[in-house]
Structure formats: C-alpha cells, structure tokens
Amino acid sequence: MLPLVASLLVAGAGGVHAQQLLDWSPEEVRAVGQHGPWPPPRVRDPSNRVSGTPAGIALGEHLFNDPRLSGDGRMSCATCHQAGREWSDGLARARGAVELDRRTPSLWNIGYLHWFGWDGAGDSLWAQSIRPLLDPREMSGGATRAAGLLRGDVTLACGYEKAFGSKPGTDDEHLLVDTAKALAAFQATLVSPRTSFDDFRDALLAGDRERASGYPLAAQRGLKLFIGEGNCNLCHLGPRFTNGEFGDIGIPFFVRPGEVDQGRLGGLGRLAASPFNLLGKYNDDATANSTRRTRHVQRLHSNFGEFRVPGLRQVGRGGPYMHNGSLDTLEDVVRHYSEVSPDRLHSDGIALVRPLGLTTEQSADLVAFLRSLGAEPPARPTPPPLCP
Ligand code: HEC
Ligand code: HEC
Known part of the structure; x- marks a missing residue:
C-alpha cells in the first residue's frame, strides 16, 4: 500500500522546493509524541545529597x-x-x-x-x-x-x-x-541537544503541517517503520529512546574462546555483592523509595545474555555499536535487525526480535531516521575555577 502524501511548497534558502508530509494516523501521532518532549525536565537523585547542586x-x-x-x-x-x-x-x-x-x-x-x-x-x-x-x-x-x-x-x-x-x-x-x-x-548535567526529530515531533503534535514538512521524507518513512512494523519502540521507548531495561537482540556474547559475557545475569550478581548499592550505608535517601528497584529485582536465568537497551539520541554521531562494539555502522545495525536469526537469541526469555526482511530503501529510511536523532552539541565553556 502506498502512503498518502500531502505536498507542500516551502521556500528554502536554495529557492522554492517541494517538501512533503506523509499521512500520520492519530495512533502514530501518539506514538511519535511519547518520544518527547525534549529536553526533559531535570531530575534530582535523592540517594546523592550533592545531586543538582x-x-x-x-x-x-x-x-x-x-x-x-x-x-x-x-x-x-x-x-x-x-x-x-x-x-x-x-x-x-x-x-x-x-x-x-x-x-x-x-x-x-x-x-x-x-x-x-x-x-x-x-x-x-x-x-x-x-x-x-x-x-x-x-x-x-x-x-x-x-x-x-x-x-x-x-x-x-x-x-x-x-x-x-x-x-x-x-x-x-x-x-x-x-x-x-x-x-x-x-x-547528570549531560543532556543531548534538540534535533530535527524534536522539531518534527512538536510540529506534528501541534498540527503545524508546514513546519512538520521540513523533516526529510526518508526520515519520516524511517520513523513510521520504527514505531510500526519494525517494533523498535518496544524497547527503544520514551524521550531517550530506551526503556532503561535489558534485552536480547542476538549479538554474539563470546569474549574469548570458551568465555562468555553473561550480561544482565552477571550484573545482578555484582549488584547484590556491592557494598555501594542503594541498600548499603552510603544511600543519602532517608525514605525507602530509592531502594525499591534494588530490593525487588530478581535474578532469572532469562537474564543470561541480556544487555541494557541503549538510548538512541546522538547515535548516528557515535559508533561502533553494541556492548562489544561488534557492529561498525548504523547500516550494519539495521542489517542485523533485518536479517537476525531467531536461533541466535541466547536468552531463554520471550523472543522480541524477529528478522524484519527490509528492502534496501526501507533500510536506508531507517538509517535516515536514526541519524535525525542527532545534532551538533553546543561548545562547552571551560569550567570556572573551583575556588577563585
Ligand atoms: C527486544 C528489545 C529491542 C528491540 C525490539 C530493538 N532493540 Fe535496538 N537494541 C536493544 C538492545 C538490548 C541493544 C544493545 C544490545 C547489545 O549491546 O548487545 C540494542 C542496540 C541498538 C542500537 C545500537 C546502539 C548503540 O549505542 O550501540 C541501535 C542503533 C538500535 N538498537 C536500533 C534499533 C532499531 C532500529 C530497532 C527496530 C528495527 C531496534 N533497535 C529494536 C534492544 C532492542
Ligand atoms: C578505560 C576507559 C574508561 C574509563 C577511564 C572510564 N570509563 Fe566509564 N565506562 C567504560 C566502559 C567500558 C563502560 C561499560 C562498563 C560495563 O558495562 O561494565 C563504562 C561505563 C560507565 C558508566 C555507565 C554508563 C551507562 O550507560 O550505564 C558511567 C556512568 C561511567 N562509565 C562513568 C565513568 C566515570 C565517572 C569515570 C571516571 C571515574 C569513568 N567512567 C572512567 C570505560 C571507561
């Protein structure tokens, strides 16, 4: 099925050129909306008494x-x-x-x-x-x-x-x-800059078709895949494009012959053994709220081979990718999701990824969308002297 396309003429710096806005259903607008607003409100960590000071x-x-x-x-x-x-x-x-x-x-x-x-x-x-x-x-x-x-x-x-x-x-x-x-x-002060995706999201939610149509068509198509067929936002959810939890997408976990990185399973063991976890004496929070997750987390065999879902802001400006740097480019990452074999999933939890079988154009669209999640950060000022 071909997506409906509404054409608009937009006067850009290089003269008048056609920009377009795909047709976005109310469900899609809602799905796009949950990836913002950006920047998010500041948060304070109650377990750290100098947080935010x-x-x-x-x-x-x-x-x-x-x-x-x-x-x-x-x-x-x-x-x-x-x-x-x-x-x-x-x-x-x-x-x-x-x-x-x-x-x-x-x-x-x-x-x-x-x-x-x-x-x-x-x-x-x-x-x-x-x-x-x-x-x-x-x-x-x-x-x-x-x-x-x-x-x-x-x-x-x-x-x-x-x-x-x-x-x-x-x-x-x-x-x-x-x-x-x-x-x-x-x-905690390191917050990534606003991007062309954020401008598009805000314009789409405000119903401003002209501003929304400034977002390249390839990125729009990639975004539709991301929140639709691709199911990427099952895990890459919310304003940071991560649910903050762990998943298994079939990245090989051998570090040396005969030795594996256990991922989340090993991490939970280290968390429990650490004298610095939130259940220990160094937590500055007098209430029990900050310890809830640590108290309730369970170490399950399905955590074997799971790694934390990375946020995707600025992702196109980084690389290599994955916990072990095993994929060089965003094109390689998209190929992985397109071709991943369910047999490669090592955790025995519920399989949440399946080979997407993307066409060349769809793959390029997904990459264009991922790149639109990045922008040049403003130059950092030299830190002022601590005690002048
Ligand atoms: C089941 C949850 C899940 C789904 C669904 C999922 N991802 Fe991921 N994604 C992850 C996890 C977990 C990693 C890190 C894996 C590792 O390092 O071994 C990751 C890594 C990535 C990375 C590399 C980021 C980095 O900094 O290394 C990109 C880019 C990415 N995913 C994009 C996508 C796209 C695009 C889709 C949809 C086609 C998608 N993901 C679907 C969980 C998921
Ligand atoms: C030799 C390179 C290296 C140095 C030096 C280093 N890091 Fe890291 N950092 C890493 C690696 C590798 C990881 C991933 C560790 C893991 O997953 O077990 C990491 C992870 C982190 C994370 C967690 C990030 C996340 O996404 O969860 C934080 C926070 C961090 N480092 C802060 C620091 C601070 C603060 C220092 C200085 C005291 C520091 N690092 C020094 C390489 C380094």
Whole structure:
C-alpha cells in the first residue's frame, strides 16, 4: 500500500522546493509524541545529597578531568568519555590498562537511567562512577588515591567543602563515595541537544503541517517503520529512546574462546555483592523509595545474555555499536535487525526480535531516521575555577 502524501511548497534558502508530509494516523501521532518532549525536565537523585547542586556539579567536572585519580596519574574519566566524541571514545572496546571486553557507552542523558553499565551492575550513577576508580583494568586509583587527592590538593579540598559542607575527613572509603557523588552530579548535567526529530515531533503534535514538512521524507518513512512494523519502540521507548531495561537482540556474547559475557545475569550478581548499592550505608535517601528497584529485582536465568537497551539520541554521531562494539555502522545495525536469526537469541526469555526482511530503501529510511536523532552539541565553556 502506498502512503498518502500531502505536498507542500516551502521556500528554502536554495529557492522554492517541494517538501512533503506523509499521512500520520492519530495512533502514530501518539506514538511519535511519547518520544518527547525534549529536553526533559531535570531530575534530582535523592540517594546523592550533592545531586543538582552547583557546588557538587563544579567539583564533579574538575574531578572528571583529573588524571590524578588514576593509579599511574595518566588516565581520567575523560580519557574514555570524551566530550568531543559524544562522551565515548570511538573504539569498539575500551582501552584501559588492557583492552576491556565492552565498549565505552556514551554518557549523554545518563542522569535519567535507573540501571547503569551494559549489565546493570550499578543501581545509581554514583555507584557506577566508583567502578572505574577501583577496577585494576581501568583507572585503578582506589580509595586511597581519591581520598589523598581531596585532602591534599588545596583547591579540591576547598571545592569539597563548598559541595559537602565540611572539610574532607579521614575515612578513605567515605571520600571515595563522595568523589563518585560529585562525579555523578556533573554527569547528570549531560543532556543531548534538540534535533530535527524534536522539531518534527512538536510540529506534528501541534498540527503545524508546514513546519512538520521540513523533516526529510526518508526520515519520516524511517520513523513510521520504527514505531510500526519494525517494533523498535518496544524497547527503544520514551524521550531517550530506551526503556532503561535489558534485552536480547542476538549479538554474539563470546569474549574469548570458551568465555562468555553473561550480561544482565552477571550484573545482578555484582549488584547484590556491592557494598555501594542503594541498600548499603552510603544511600543519602532517608525514605525507602530509592531502594525499591534494588530490593525487588530478581535474578532469572532469562537474564543470561541480556544487555541494557541503549538510548538512541546522538547515535548516528557515535559508533561502533553494541556492548562489544561488534557492529561498525548504523547500516550494519539495521542489517542485523533485518536479517537476525531467531536461533541466535541466547536468552531463554520471550523472543522480541524477529528478522524484519527490509528492502534496501526501507533500510536506508531507517538509517535516515536514526541519524535525525542527532545534532551538533553546543561548545562547552571551560569550567570556572573551583575556588577563585
Ligand atoms: C578505560 C576507559 C574508561 C574509563 C577511564 C572510564 N570509563 Fe566509564 N565506562 C567504560 C566502559 C567500558 C563502560 C561499560 C562498563 C560495563 O558495562 O561494565 C563504562 C561505563 C560507565 C558508566 C555507565 C554508563 C551507562 O550507560 O550505564 C558511567 C556512568 C561511567 N562509565 C562513568 C565513568 C566515570 C565517572 C569515570 C571516571 C571515574 C569513568 N567512567 C572512567 C570505560 C571507561
Ligand atoms: C527486544 C528489545 C529491542 C528491540 C525490539 C530493538 N532493540 Fe535496538 N537494541 C536493544 C538492545 C538490548 C541493544 C544493545 C544490545 C547489545 O549491546 O548487545 C540494542 C542496540 C541498538 C542500537 C545500537 C546502539 C548503540 O549505542 O550501540 C541501535 C542503533 C538500535 N538498537 C536500533 C534499533 C532499531 C532500529 C530497532 C527496530 C528495527 C531496534 N533497535 C529494536 C534492544 C532492542
């Protein structure tokens, strides 16, 4: 069936050219609407007392860029999460002291998640920020490093006092957690820019046909596939294009011969064993609300081989893709969904993906839509001095 097309003439910079708006049913308009508004309202993390505070954010930004937090003084968070590379590193697998088994995820819109890491081993942004500081394959700095730096560096000590209301104390583990809480406050400010998709969504919802028709036809067709036949928004849901949960789309999980990445199953084991999870003593939330998910999550065999559903904003500006960087381009990702064999799904949960068998044009449309979810972020100002 051919979609109905309404033609409009729009005067663009290069003269008058035809733009078109596909026909959108009320159900489709509703489905498109749930991928916004953008930017979303700011959220505060009740488990982190410096979340959303200017002094916590400022301290966090300085620490994020400080290589002295690592064992050899050479690696900072920004080594792998680079502002100019969509807060990732462009590598298939992260390179720390050794090459890791997973790709560095982008930190865009990270403050809106509830599980962290590809396997959900972290239940808060601050707990997740502790991991690279301790991991011998990553920064390997440890609590002594972080604590010594906060106590010994006059500027950081002053920034700490502004953020936390007292001078850095003598308990190293406590200072490690506070370092991570400041890092989390900063990371939660990383919200990706508005895109041509957002302009289209707002115009469509407002019934502004002229503005909506500025969105390229290929992207419109791709979006229809995304919310329709493709069923992509089963998992890539909401304003960030992720439900924040875990799924299995048949990406091979072998890391070395005979060794697999268990994904969510392993992550849940690590979450339960962590002294820094939300059930532990470092949660700043006096109510039980923030612990609900961690208390109720169950470790099921169907979690084997599941990985967190990535958000798709800025996705076309990044890559390689997937938890192990195994697909190079968006075209490869779309080919995967077009051809995936149900036999490749390893989790024994309900299979939610099936081979879509897309035509060449449909594949190109889907890629055009995914690319429309990205835009050039505004240049970042140099962080102001912590304690002038
Ligand atoms: C050697 C490269 C490297 C360094 C250095 C590094 N990271 Fe990461 N980061 C990764 C990788 C790889 C993952 C995925 C880990 C996983 O899934 O187990 C990750 C995951 C994360 C996540 C979770 C993202 C998500 O989508 O859930 C956060 C938050 C994060 N890092 C913050 C930090 C902070 C803060 C620092 C500095 C203290 C840091 N990282 C240092 C490579 C790095
Ligand atoms: C069953 C849930 C589910 C469905 C349905 C689904 N995805 Fe995904 N998607 C995921 C998961 C989980 C990953 C990460 C898998 C991994 O890393 O092993 C992912 C990864 C991706 C990535 C790579 C992102 C990155 O940063 O690496 C893109 C792009 C993507 N999906 C687009 C789509 C499109 C387009 C569709 C529809 C054709 C779709 N997805 C359908 C769950 C899903």
